[in-house]
Amino acid sequence: MAEKTTSDKKLLLVEDNPDDRDLTLRALRSNNLVNEIVVANDGVEALEYLHGAGCEERDLPQLVLLDLKLPRVSGLEVLERVRKDKRTALLPVVILTSSIEEEDRLRGYGLGANSYVRKPVDFERFTETVRQLGMYWLLVNEPPPMYG
């Protein structure tokens, strides 16, 4: 499930929809922003990667792109567990989802999401959105100390 590049910039994409997953990967790659993209197909996989066996050997990703509507464990639940765990409490998490339902935004921010971004239908705008996200969180933003 992991796709490694040589750089130390790592990103975790949590997305169940294969179309969205491919489009997101496509947008990320076209911008050449990141060396390693780890993809989790649902919440369980995401938590397994972050907190599961052998996680100590793995470096934490610089950024998590988190979809909300996921089978088994929802995106909000993932976020909640990530924040509750000391190891990932400060991990930058950006919710990237179709919905801009008020309820989702409230709870997302309430659980400590660093950002809430909506996926546009227009692929050009989607690509642009993803590019900006990558630029900001991987290049502009200074990560919390433990990620140094």
Place this chain on the structure above:
Amino acid sequence: MRILRRRDKSDTSGETPPATPLPRSRRTYLPPVLIFAVLALGVGAGGYLISRSQSAALRQQSAKQLESIGTLKSTQIASWARERLADARVLQSDAFLAQAAQSWLTLRQPNVQAQLTRALQALPTQYGYADAVLFDAQGHPRLSATPVDVGRDPTIASTVQRTLASGSVTFSDLHLTLGGRPALAWYAPLMVPGRSAPVAVVGLLSDPNTFLYPLIRSWPTSSRSAEALLVRREGDDVLFLNELRFRAHTALLLSLPLSQPDLPAAEAVRGKTGVVEGKDYRGVAVLSDLEPVAGTPWFVVAKMDRSELYAPIVARQRLILVVVIAILAAAGLVLVLLWSARERREARRLFAAERALRELNLTLETRVSERTTQLTAANQELEAFSYSVSHDLRAPLRAMDGFSQALVDDYGDQLDETAHHHLQRVRVAAQRMGTLIDDLLALTQVTRYEMEPADVNLSALMHEVVDKALEQEPDRHVEVTIADGVHARADSRLLRIALTNIVDNALKFSRGRATARIEFGEAGDEVGGPVYYVRDNGAGFDLTYVHKLFTPFQRLHRADEFPGTGIGLAIVKRVVVRHGGRVWIEGEIDKGATVRFTLST
């Protein structure tokens, strides 16, 4: 997921208001009291009038009765006195008697004396005199019918002398004799031809107790107070000649000052006749008839106590009063009965109405709770639906758009122009559907949103909305007029959404104007509050289709002319309706449009 709970007016939450009883029409007793008062006034006035007319009639009747008695008495007394005078005149003109008297007085023949005595004795027996006495020319009594000695009575002596002197019949009015008995007398001079002075005098002595007083005392009807008086003037006094009914030993002894006001006897002597009211010698209120007695110095006062006379009046009045009270009591009773029956009817009606209302309330409660359950279910469905639309419906569109683009990116050089064009159409359609979904969600958002009404400064809100809209189009020349101080009770977030849609339209449809004009204000009053309006000078529209505009996705302009999905006015309507208001739009092609709405939260 959020459980929807709305707090605005149209909310039908689970709990139902308690069944409030009908406002009871205040039980008022005013109408019957009023009716009774009017009745009492009418009956009372009627009774009073009847009593008054009856009293007057009775009073008049008693006055008449009294008057006829008084007149009768005075004529009876007058005729009695006239007869006595006539008796004296007959004696005076009796030549035989005069001759006999003269001859007996000079010659003392016994046979003549016997003749004279017989003649004298005939007078008391035939005419009721107490005595008949023959006086000589010197005034000495010589013969009499009865053996009573009258020789020393000064009144008799002086009257005889007057008769001798005058030579005509003389009346000796009622007086007391030396023995204290009332008496009156007529004296007839006896004349013989050839002599100018009387040769003798015959005195006809009368005892009033035999005829006069009984005549006066008699009264044609039985009465406890009726009384007739005979009076005459005596100096400055009025002298009561007969024995009074209510006081003993008064005949010729009681006299009262003539000046005493109110005293009927005094008034009679003063010349008054007819029926008068006054106070008699006892000081008792009486009604009197005053009549002079012709041919005498006497006056008859026929009187009766007013208390007795008016007793029937009082009794009649009392009877009328009782009747009036009885009528009123009966009327009052009938009224009370009628009214309480009415009240009972009313109470029954009210009770029935209340019961009906309670039943209605009860069914209403169940209906409301049913509806609430349905509504809650519908809302939850809508919520779930929106959530799923929001999350799931857009992903396929994104895939369609994204992979079309991927195709162009990766295989663009292998596709001809038509293929490129088709892919472009796929992308446009996908994106349009994305917009439609977003609009639909916006509409459901307005429906689902929980209102929080507060005082909203519409003027300020309008400024913000317009400023924000103009930021998108900095090159436009727009003249904005916003009325100051327009306030309303509303949910500011919903209202901002509505105003934004209205302003967006105004800006959009006035795009062709060199100077677009947008005006906001408050005008007139509708039933239900003020009417707000937003006017523009844009393209306007054909009024024929105006009714469609507030339905989602209905538009009157082509998308290539003025872009849009047709959700704006539907959102506006939803917002206004949620505030309990009304919204409508007016317009004319090329003359601009005006959106008007009311709010009543």
